[in-house]
Amino acid sequence: MHFTERLRRYLLHTCLFATFLIAGCAHPTSVKALKDIKKELWTGRISLLVKSEPEQSFSAGFELKGRSERGELTLISPLGNVLGVLRWSPGEAELDSGNQKIQRFDSVDALMAQATGAAVPLSALFAWLQGDDANVSGWSADLSRQGEGRISARRTQPAPQADLRVVLDQ
Template sequence: MKRRLVLCAGWAGLLLAAGCASPGGPPQDSDTGQAWSGRLSLRVDSEPVQTFSAMFDLRGAPQAGELILTSPLGNTLAQLHWSPGEALLKNGAETRRFDSVDALIEAATGAVIPVAALFGWLAGREDRVPGWRPDLSRIGAGRLQATRDSPQPRADLRIAFERA
């Protein structure tokens, strides 16, 4: 259960099998950061297969921001906060510290997740990351899918979002 919660928190951006958020157009960059909310699901084809889904609120930018993950009933599962040089994962009374949001996600999932690219994808940009294939064909309807083929294990991220 603890590994699953950390996996969930790490993926925020991370955020797969799209749920139901109200559709919105591609968000635009702003000087104060960006904000999205919706549902995300993640499937990692590890042994055993790991899956997770949650409601999310994502605010900020790749350099500094926060991600709050909640259950369908509204219970807070995890809070991630990051700024240059530090990333915090809070779940309940426990707080774990990491040097960066990338380190937090790598520790949580066992793989590097492209946080900067995720912000770009949500904003409708096809930022390229080796090993990842974003599908932005439904971004105007508030849907994003990204697949990681390498390194293994394969991962599938699906997000249904609206601009917060």
């Protein structure tokens, strides 16, 4: 065997050995680690029924980005028109409905009440979307179909009662 051929084989074997050695040191991502990764974008449909006199109902497509501390919720009509964009960050919240000047609010709770007709607990909504059963005073969530992309929650107090439904795009 010629020297060049032996050198080539030696290098090939060394590279293969190094590849297997490196691959053996790698740690696969655990299922728990994958579950700990928090999603920051959801799309789907949302509806809210407020059992006031008269009843108020709200339904729209949505795109939700971010987290409960800082994010953006775009509400979309069935025809694809943007109904409004809600943005929030610590200490401020705003509603851009496109045809008016931007409305500013002191809190995201006040913003949600103005936009939807009821104070939807945004921090709990983010938790519910992740599959966490966050407790919020007056609200109870049904996450039994969360794996199918369906969430429902009911507010019993304060009055008026409200029903929230979310269906995620899969």
